[in-house]
Amino acid sequence: MSLKRAPAAMLAVLLLAGCAGHEPATGQVTGRLLSQGGGSPGQRPMPGTVAFTAAGQPPMTVRVPNSGTFSVQLPPGRYHVSGPCSRSLPVTVTADHTTHLNIVCTFAVGRPPR
Numbered sequence: 810m811s812l813k814r815a816p817a818a819m820l821a822v823l824l825l826a827g828c829a830g831h832e833p834a835t836g837q838v839t840g841r842l843l844s845q846g847g848g849s850p851g852q853r854p855m856p857g858t859v860a861f862t863a864a865g866q867p868p869m870t871v872r873v874p875n876s877g878t879f880s881v882q883l884p885p886g887r888y889h890v891s892g893p894c895s896r897s898l899p900v901t902v903t904a905d906h907t908t909h910l911n912i913v914c915t916f917a918v919g920r921p922p923r
Contacts, residue, residue, distance in 0.1 A: 834904035839880040840911055842873045842892055847916035854878070857893040859912060861900075 842859060843852040854877025861869040863886045873879045885904045889897040894914035902908060 833884060835882040836885055836902035836904055837880060837882055837907040838888075838890075838900060838902060839878070839907060839909055841877045842879065842912050842914070843877055844914045844916060846918065848918050852913060855914065857914075860891050861888045862891075863888040 838861070840859075842855055842857050844855040845852045854875065855873075856875050856877070857873050859871045859873055859879055859881075861871070861881065861883060863883075866884060866886060866888075869881060869883060871879045871881050883902045885902050888900050888902060890900050890910065890912065891897045892912040892914060894916075895912050898910070898912065900908055900910055
């Protein structure tokens with residue numbers, strides 16, 4: 810290797826070494842899946858599935874346990890979030906930031922949650 814190319818080669822090696830092991834930036838979305846109505850007062854946690862969709866990203870679904878709480882890591886971007894009985898809600902995910910979200914399913918009297 811000529812002496813003229815040595816600095817460029819060393820720079821390339823250093824840049825590649827600096828990129829190794831770095832994971833893409835993500836943001837976190839935490840929240841609760843809740844039900845209300847159905848003849849019972851107040852909001853109650855419920856199990857189900859929450860879906861996150863965004864242009865250019867594969868859809869992500871999260872199973873929510875009986876506690877109603879969920880948490881998911883996603884690449885930064887604008888997402889549409891939907892629960893088992895709710896309209897889609899917009900949410901913006903920012904790198905290295907946690908966004909909190911409640912999804913509320915409303916049931917008519919006489920139609921308790923499944």
